[in-house]
Amino acid sequence: MRKAAALSTAAALALAATSGVAAMQSPPKAEDVVGNASQVELRDGLDTGNLSSKRITMAYFQRIFSLDRPREELTPAEQKAADAMKAGAPAGQSLRSIIALNNLAMAQAHESDLRYRAGAPLGPLDGLPILVKDNIETKDAMATTAGSLALKDNITGRDAPIIARLRAGGVVILGKANLSEWANIRSDNSISGWSATGGQTRNPYALDRNTCGSSSGSGAAVAAGLAWAAIGTETDGSITCPAAINGIVGLKPTVGLLSRTYIVPISHSQDTPGPMTRTVRDAALMLNAMAGSDPADAATKEADARKVDYTAGLKPDALKGVRIGVMRYAAGFHPGTDAEFEKALAVLKAQGATLVEVKEFPNRDxxxxxxxxxxxxxxxxxxxxxxxxxxxxxxxxxxxxxxxxxxxxxxxxxxxxxxxxxxxxxxxxxxxxxxxxIKARDEAKRLAGPEGIDALLKADKLDALVAPTLGPAWLIDPVLGDRFVGGGAGGAAAVAGYPHLTVPMGSVRGLPVGLSFVGAAWSEARLLAYGYAFEQATHARRMPSFLATISE
Incomplete structure (x- = not known):
């Protein structure tokens, strides 16, 4: 159903671009409005009246048409809209990060603009467009496919509760992001970022390299500035891996903080949605909007009691006096990544953290x-x-x-x-x-949680654990498939159902690598505070250059 949804959207965009809807004389230049903008910058534009939600949404569509698909693959209506915007992806420069565009996005943006004009925005995210991984249902006229042609007509008319919460805050649903088909559970020999519905997602830092998965489209699109934020899902690594590989922030929350209802599942023990953004503050804002109990998801019964304002502790000095365990067992897999990790450890120490070496994880094998x-x-x-x-x-x-x-x-x-x-x-x-x-479930939870992460934190009175998330992006290879480098930082957190945050740490020959913060259950606020302090001390993230290959 991607074509039908995109057709309606493209027609609306073409009309807006050619007729000056809402007093726009011409479509805005995307790079002037969105690109690397955070929630703070976009919201400031909305509050001052220098921007409108329609203008922001239009700018994201323009950027999508310019970067995500080559012109020859657009429908006639999409081509008309792209031509009106003077947008079009150069040959070979297409991310394929988006499966479908929302034909109601401009209408949602218009409703937000009316609220701003009345002085009554719904909240800090009102009018801001996001992308949604295409295994999460929205009631808009877009199929939820999980990347599979088997679900190409799966238009349910239902909002997942996390989407309903965002929509209640005025968020504009821009479209659906590509993913590793069926969230990368179909085959041991899969190629991350590939789906039959969306094709192969490409890394915006080097287009011949992988985006990791399964939230591949969410990671690539946010990195490329096609949206200020996206939602991913994780069972084990599917938020944190593509976030790190694409140089953005990704948070896998505690299982049960966010509802999983109307999300195509893998495992009720480990599945969770989570935010993917370019800044830690943006991730915290998204978490604020999505967190909460859902009667249809028993795992979330504690969520209302556990959730807090995740932006409250975001302070540059949040690492002062904190005890951090250095997960040496999850490092040492790649010299370039190790060098960036040592720089990161020096920053943590300079910001007032005490570092404690953790050489092994009990019963990890x-x-x-x-x-x-x-x-x-x-x-x-x-x-x-x-x-x-x-x-x-x-x-x-x-x-x-x-x-x-x-x-x-x-x-x-x-x-x-x-x-x-x-x-x-x-x-x-x-x-x-x-x-x-039952035996495997109980033993895995016990070894990863109480006798694993919890035991490590307790033994040395630690506040959190850190390690490189994994190494840099590998080449897309249809013969050999995925070739992960490292990646031991978050496995235990995934199995235990504990939170895991990755923040841009640096780069290896222009390819991003991330720093992981892992903590006990319900410690999202603490991890976000530590990640924010590290982010503010380093400003390690760099915008992608869309190189054909890293040798350039």
Missing amino acids: KIGGDELIVLLTELKADLNSYLASTDPLKVKTRTLADVIAFNKANADKEMPLFGQELFEKAQATKGLTDPDY
Whole structure:
């Protein structure tokens, strides 16, 4: 359904661009309005009247048309809109970070402008457009596909509760971001950032390099300035990996702080949505808007009691007197990344933190095998439940078994590069009452949480743990697939359901690398404060240059 939604949007944009809707004589130059703008800058423009939500939304669309798809792949209406805006992606310079554009975005922006004119904006995010990973439902006329052609008509008319919360604050839903298909759970040999619906997402720092996944489109689009913020989801690494690889901030919250209702699932034990932004403050603002209990998601029963104002502790001196554990076991995998990590540690120390060496994580090797049992067992149960909730006239695949059969029948489109062996293993699992699953679930949680992260924090009276998130982006390789470098910083946090924040740390030959902050359950405010202090001391993030290859 990407074409239909984009067609309606493009027609509206073409009309606005050519007729001067809302007193605009010509469409704004995207680089003058959005580009690297944060919430503070955009909101200041709205408050002063120098910007309008329609102008901001138009500017993001212009930037999308300029960077995300080559002109020859646009529909005729999209081409008309792009021509009116004098926008068009040069040959070979296309990110493919967005699957669908929202045909109601300009109308939502107009409603926001009316509120500003009346002096009654709904909150700090009113009028600001965001992108939503395409495994999260919105009631706009866009399918929620999880990147799969099996869900190409999955227009549900439902807002996920996190979207409803954002919408209640006046946020404009700009469109749906590309992702690793089925959130990267289909195959061990997948290529992160690829989906049958959206194609291969590319890294804006070097277009021949990967974006990581599964929130690949969210990461690339925010890095490229196609939106000031996006929502990703994570089961294990799917927010923090693409955030670090694309040089932005990503927060995987405590499982249960944000609702998972109407999000295409993998695992109820580990799944969570989270914010992906260019600054820590923006991530905190997004978290403020999304956090809260949902009666339909039992994991969120404590959320209302646990949530706080996540911007309150964002101070440049937040690291003073803090005890930080240095996860040496999660470093040492790449010389360039290690060099940036040592610089980061020096900054933490200079900002008043006490650093304590943590050489090993207890029972780390035992967690991975148990985690896989949990993920595959829960994937079958949870995906079957989700598919059963969709419209049978629009979604013919009603179970995981149906999806497997669909992929086989459409292998030329769905499996041209890699297979679905993890789906097949998940289909063979025995259900949520299987003793082996229950044992694996309980043991993984215990080893990762109480006997892992909690034990490390308690042993040395630590406030948080740090490590490199992972190494720089690897080349997109349809033959060998993904080649992750490092990545041990957040695995335990994912399994335990604990928060994990990544913040730009530096770069290796122009490719970003991130610094991870990991803490106990419900410690998001603390981690964001530490990340903010580090961010303000370093200003490590750099805008991408959209190089064809890093050798340039």
